[in-house]
Amino acid sequence: MAPLIEVADLRTHFFTDEGVVxxxxxxxxxxxxGKTVCVVGESGSGxxxxxxxxLNMVPYPGRVLDGAIRWQPDGAPPVDLLALDxxxxxxxxIRGKDIALISQEPMAALSPVHTIGNQMIETIRLxxxxxxxxxxxxxxxxLAKVGIPRPKDRLDSYAFELSGGMRQRVCIxxxxxxxxxxxxxDEPTTALDVTTQANILDLFRELRDALGVSILFITHDLGVVxxxxxxxxxxxxxxxxxxxxxxxxxxxxxxxxxRALLGSVPRLTRHxxxxxxxxxxxxxxxxxxxxxxxxxxxxxxxxxxxCDRSAPELDRYANDRVARCxxxxxxx
Amino acid sequence: xxxxxxxxxxxxxxxxxxxxLVAFIIIQLPPGDFITALTAQMAENNETLDxxxxxxxxxxxxxxxxxxxxxxxxxxxxxxxGDFGQSxxxxxxxxxxxxxxxxxxxxxxxxxxxxxxxxxxxIGIYSAVRQYSWGDYIATFFGFIGLAVPNFLLALVLxxxxxxxxxxxxxxxxSAEYVNADWSWGRVVDLLNHLWVPVIVLGTGGTAxxxxxxxxxxxxxxxxxxxxxxxxxxxxxxxxxxxxxVRVALNPFISTLGWILPxxxxxxxxxxxxxxxxxxxxxxxxxxxxxxxxxxxxFILLLSILTLIGTLVSDLLLAWLDxxxxxx
Ligand SMILES: Nc1ncnc2c1ncn2[C@@H]1O[C@H](COP(=O)(O)OP(=O)(O)O)[C@@H](O)[C@H]1O
Ligand code: SF4
Ligand SMILES: [Mg+2]
Numbered sequence: 001m002a003p004l005i006e007v008a009d010l011r012t013h014f015f016t017d018e019g020v021v022x023x024x025x026x027x028x029x030x031x032x033x034g035k036t037v038c039v040v041g042e043s044g045s046g047x048x049x050x051x052x053x054x055l056n057m058v059p060y061p062g063r064v065l066d067g068a069i070r071w072q073p074d075g076a077p078p079v080d081l082l083a084l085d086x087x088x089x090x091x092x093x094i095r096g097k098d099i100a101l102i103s104q105e106p107m108a109a110l111s112p113v114h115t116i117g118n119q120m121i122e123t124i125r126l127x128x129x130x131x132x133x134x135x136x137x138x139x140x141x142x143l144a145k146v147g148i149p150r151p152k153d154r155l156d157s158y159a160f161e162l163s164g165g166m167r168q169r170v171c172i173x174x175x176x177x178x179x180x181x182x183x184x185x186d187e188p189t190t191a192l193d194v195t196t197q198a199n200i201l202d203l204f205r206e207l208r209d210a211l212g213v214s215i216l217f218i219t220h221d222l223g224v225v226x227x228x229x230x231x232x233x234x235x236x237x238x239x240x241x242x243x244x245x246x247x248x249x250x251x252x253x254x255x256x257x258x259r260a261l262l263g264s265v266p267r268l269t270r271h272x273x274x275x276x277x278x279x280x281x282x283x284x285x286x287x288x289x290x291x292x293x294x295x296x297x298x299x300x301x302x303x304x305x306x307c308d309r310s311a312p313e314l315d316r317y318a319n320d321r322v323a324r325c326x327x328x329x330x331x332x
Numbered sequence: 333x334x335x336x337x338x339x340x341x342x343x344x345x346x347x348x349x350x351x352x353l354v355a356f357i358i359i360q361l362p363p364g365d366f367i368t369a370l371t372a373q374m375a376e377n378n379e380t381l382d383x384x385x386x387x388x389x390x391x392x393x394x395x396x397x398x399x400x401x402x403x404x405x406x407x408x409x410x411x412x413x414g415d416f417g418q419s420x421x422x423x424x425x426x427x428x429x430x431x432x433x434x435x436x437x438x439x440x441x442x443x444x445x446x447x448x449x450x451x452x453x454x455i456g457i458y459s460a461v462r463q464y465s466w467g468d469y470i471a472t473f474f475g476f477i478g479l480a481v482p483n484f485l486l487a488l489v490l491x492x493x494x495x496x497x498x499x500x501x502x503x504x505x506x507s508a509e510y511v512n513a514d515w516s517w518g519r520v521v522d523l524l525n526h527l528w529v530p531v532i533v534l535g536t537g538g539t540a541x542x543x544x545x546x547x548x549x550x551x552x553x554x555x556x557x558x559x560x561x562x563x564x565x566x567x568x569x570x571x572x573x574x575x576x577x578v579r580v581a582l583n584p585f586i587s588t589l590g591w592i593l594p595x596x597x598x599x600x601x602x603x604x605x606x607x608x609x610x611x612x613x614x615x616x617x618x619x620x621x622x623x624x625x626x627x628x629x630x631f632i633l634l635l636s637i638l639t640l641i642g643t644l645v646s647d648l649l650l651a652w653l654d655x656x657x658x659x660x
Contacts, residue, residue, distance in 0.1 A: 087568070095565065108556055109561045111558045112580060112656060113579055158659070160656060171561075
């Protein structure tokens with residue numbers, strides 16, 4: 001079956017005063033229709049910028065240098081979203097309607113001076129062309145769907161009147177309001193407390209089953225991945241280092257970085273420790289990218305003369321898996 | 333909201349009274365009174381007043397009574413009879429002197445406010461959205477000049493330019509034939525012809541400041557997630573810009589309502605003198621020098637009330653614009 005969207009050889013760099021940040025440097029993966037793909041990696045690995053690149057809205061001073069985002073819903077001929085004018089009509093018709101974003105900060109993602117209803121009705125009318133009354137009814141229906149009590153009254157509330165969890169529900173309702181085919185959820189649970197996180201994850205699963213929507217779920221938390229992913233893309237310093245089905249990734253990781261990430265999660269339960277998992281060594285500064293394999297300064301399988309000299313390619317392995325490591329085939 | 337408005341309006345009453353009392357006391361603080369100022373002035377011209385006349389004057393104006401009694405007479409006169417007392421220097425009721433000047437002051441303030449808003453709003457937005465573009469650099473350059481050049485200098489330059497190249501009579505708000513005329517269409521046109529010079533002089537600094545504030549605020553807002561999310565919802569750049577970040581960055585504009593009047597009155601005296609504007613600043617300054625206390629007091633009181641009203645209106649607008657304030 002053809003994937004819903006294909007990210008090919010994406011390279012998005014930031015041209016800052018201090019130098020070029022290769023935020024995304026050759027990322028490729030696909031999202032099958034109706035599946036949830038998790039993108040994991042430590043902070044700064046380029047997850048968010050990958051998500052923004054898909055919507056063709058990379059913030060200044062970033063620029064997409066290369067690559068294609070092939071959008072092919074329902075077997076339609078693919079459209080390269082990166083070839084569209086980032087401010088033009090065509091991409092705007094897709095944003096918010098076919099592809100919706102849910103951001104990391106429910107606190108700040110809603111306007112502080114407009115009601116929830118105002119923003120929902122605006123989006124619904126923009127994409128679905130409903131009358132004001134119909135759009136309002138649909139907005140209330142969406143709030144009900146994401147489990148917000150007294151949805152009709154809530155339309156007239158402001159974001160600051162709601163708790164963090166409720167705000168994230170509103171953001172999710174806003175994202176699914178126009179019947180999208182793909183949700184890009186950028187760390188949607190990171191800012192929430194553990195109980196609320198679990199509830200929001202449940203909501204994502206419900207919506208996926210009820211709406212058949214594909215989800216690109218960005219997180220640095222493997223515990224979350226275990227709960228929601230069909231497929232996993234592991235990123236490090238702007239590159240994909242491994243992709244595969246969730247069971248394979250968890251039980252037979254090919255890449256040392258994936259293994260290290262897994263090793264740093266003590267138990268895959270809902271009651272994770274508050275501290276984020278850590279791996280030995282630090283993520284290098286974006287301006288001091290290591291030679292050869294980008295992971296070699298932190299790798300426990302590092303081989304002198306090989307890993308620091310040449311860069312491994314993203315190779316295919318059995319079970320539709322890919323990994324970027326010279327030693328990936330060697331078994332573990 | 334309604335209770336908020338009511339509370340604010342009720343709150344204004346004691347504040348106004350307190351201001352009037354403080355104003356009255358401060359006006360009386362310098363040693364001596366109008367009579368001593370008058371005798372000093374006459375002595376300079378080698379004239380003297382005989383003691384009987386002086387005593388009669390003192391008696392008439394109640395200078396020998398305790399200050400609180402004087403204050404009480406003054407404030408009750410204003411509140412119950414609209415009587416602001418008599419100007420010693422002009423020998424006319426204060427009310428007659430004040431209203432005209434106050435009206436013109438308000439007109440100049442309002443015109444300046446409109447000038448400041450109309451310029452600062454689009455330029456501020458442009459500067460932020462096209463940060464580091466040529467237009468932004470130009471706006472920044474003129475902004476700093478606008479902030480740095482003192483008003484009186486700007487006034488002199490404008491007066492020179494307009495009399496040299498436009499052949500216009502500058503200074504004042506009216507041409508000679510209209511100064512003391514009754515209001516007519518011709519007088520209004522004449523006013524508008526003169527108004528632009530003081531408006532530019534008085535408004536340039538504020539415009540420059542407001543452009544900087546708008547630019548900084550908007551740059552902050554543009555980075556916020558709600559702007560990105562509005563973009564991700566499919567809104568066009570113009571629409572999302574005006575509806576979200578500009579709206580949030582608008583607060584300083586509203587606040588100008590509150591400060592424009594006091595700056596015009598206190599800071600603009602020099603300008604008003606240079607431009608010989610018949611506004612309240614110069615008259616107030618004179619009145620203070622001459623210890624013409626009822627005239628000065630009346631001015632200070634009315635200007636304070638106007639400032640309070642300006643602040644109130646701006647606070648109400650802010651509350652209307654920003655629900656976070658409204659719900660506090
Ligand atoms: N606006 C920006 N300006 C400069 N660099 C940026 C900007 N946004 C992101 N980056 C850089 O791009 C890299 C990837 O960022 P991001 O995608 O946000 O990482 P992640 O989401 O995985 O934590 C980081 O090194 C970050 O510093
Ligand atoms: S290529 Fe070498 S350094 Fe890189 S992950 Fe594999 S073993 Fe480690
Ligand atoms: Mg991120």
